[in-house]
Every structure is written in structure tokens, then in C-alpha cells.
Amino acid sequence: MDNVNDVKNDQKINAEKRAKTALVLSIISVASAFFTFGIVSLIFAIIALTKAKKVKEEDMTPASYKNASTAKVLGTIGLILSILIMVLSVILAVLLVVFIVVYGTAFIISILGAILAFLSPLLALGVEIAAVTAIEELMTSLGGAIAALLLI
Numbered sequence: 001m002d003n004v005n006d007v008k009n010d011q012k013i014n015a016e017k018r019a020k021t022a023l024v025l026s027i028i029s030v031a032s033a034f035f036t037f038g039i040v041s042l043i044f045a046i047i048a049l050t051k052a053k054k055v056k057e058e059d060m061t062p063a064s065y066k067n068a069s070t071a072k073v074l075g076t077i078g079l080i081l082s083i084l085i086m087v088l089s090v091i092l093a094v095l096l097v098v099f100i101v102v103y104g105t106a107f108i109i110s111i112l113g114a115i116l117a118f119l120s121p122l123l124a125l126g127v128e129i130a131a132v133t134a135i136e137e138l139m140t141s142l143g144g145a146i147a148a149l150l151l152i
Helices: 002-032 039-054 062-103 105-122 125-151
Strands: none
Touching: 002 039, 002 062, 039 062, 062 105
């Protein structure tokens, strides 16, 4: 009889560990969605949802049930956020390429300059000058690369 109780206790401990792991991964998924273009978030969300679904209801304690349920909700939110952010990133990248091709790099540099000017109270003067110089160099090289691709 002790072996049966030991096995059940081990199953409950494993269920609690899986539920906690799923909860942590789902929190990371939601938090990282905005900083990694959704790629890392997508991976963490899928792993979190998988781990949360592997927790068996008969092995759950009230705490592990709550953790697994929360992990499922947060994992779903992280999954949706990551997909939305990835789609928006692709759309913005395509729009950026179109603007560069149609209007040239000067237009994009002027828009980025306006954005930096808007943010300049938050930035130190040296950082702003370095950022503008770096952006100008980047846009010049991107414009040349895109032009080369279009000529091919």
C-alpha cells in the first residue's frame, strides 16, 4: 500500500513541477513578445501550453490546478501576441522596403530624424547624434543593397 501512495505522491509532485514550469514559461512568453519580434515568445508559448496540457487532472493539487489553468491562459495570450507581432513586423518590414524603393533613403532618414527629434528630450545629445549618424549609414547601405537587389 505504501508503494501505491508513494507513486501517487510522486505523480502529484511531478504535476506540480510541470504546472509551475508551464506557468513560468507562459509568463516569459507574454513578457518577451514585445522584445523579440514574437519569435522567442512563440516558442515559449508552445512549450508552456504543451506542459500545461500534460498535467493530468487526477494528479493535480489545488495549487497545481491553478498554476496549470493560469499557464494555459497566459500561454494562449503569449501565442496570440507573438503571432500578431510577427505579422505586424513582416508588414512593417515590407512597408519600409516599399518606402525606400519609392521615396529613397532620404525620406526614411527624415522620418527617423523626426522621430529622434520627438524623443530627443529623453535622449542625451551625444546619443542622438551617434544614433542619427548610425541610422544614416545603415539606411545608405540598405538603400544600396535594395537597389542592387532590384537591379538583379
